[in-house]
Amino acid sequence: MSIIEREAQVASRADAEPAVALFRSLGDPARLAIVRRLAVGEARVAELTRDLGLAQSTVSSHVGCLKDCGLVDGRMEGRRVYYSLARPELLDMLAAAETLLAATGSAVALCPTYGMDGQDSAC
Template sequence: MTEKNIDLKIKLIHGFSNKVRLQILECIKEKEKTVSQIVEELKGNQSNISQHLACLKGCGIIVGRNEGKYCYYSLRNERIRELLEMFDTVLEDVHSDVACCANHVD
């Protein structure tokens, strides 16, 4: 794998490496939602959520669809949904190790 591909992979993984971004992804995993719906469900700050949505969209993880005055956000495709589900599957296998890992603390 080339250095450029490694750097791109790091950027992609970075999109998943934040608590708020993961919460957003889980929030829209099954159904597209507006910013207001996401903010309400996550009980978050609209400005903060919007910044994270921009990051996710910029990384190509989500897409936005305009309808009237609303923008609906959803996962880019089924592969992103499968990746989120794979995270859960792998986590089941390594849960106790991850829980004890002192290298990555919030």
């Protein structure tokens, strides 16, 4: 492999890192459920906890992670914080993912590395 080919390979890996981080941020079932719920409209942690059946500490932790990733915003109203999706493009990406999943059927779920049994997560 030439120096130019190695530099191009390193550059393409570096270019992919933000996308890898984005997909990892959505790769946890709880975080994805939070994002999908916020796609319907803003919510407080208490509402997310009730709607998703998750512990308050779990929701708070994952909302914090999503905020750190720039995917969720918080709006203060008195002492309450209402969370919403930070970018409308996220809705487009979720819709595209649903279309892709419909097209691939169960192939993704059966993937030995990242399927239902091979849970890979971040945060």
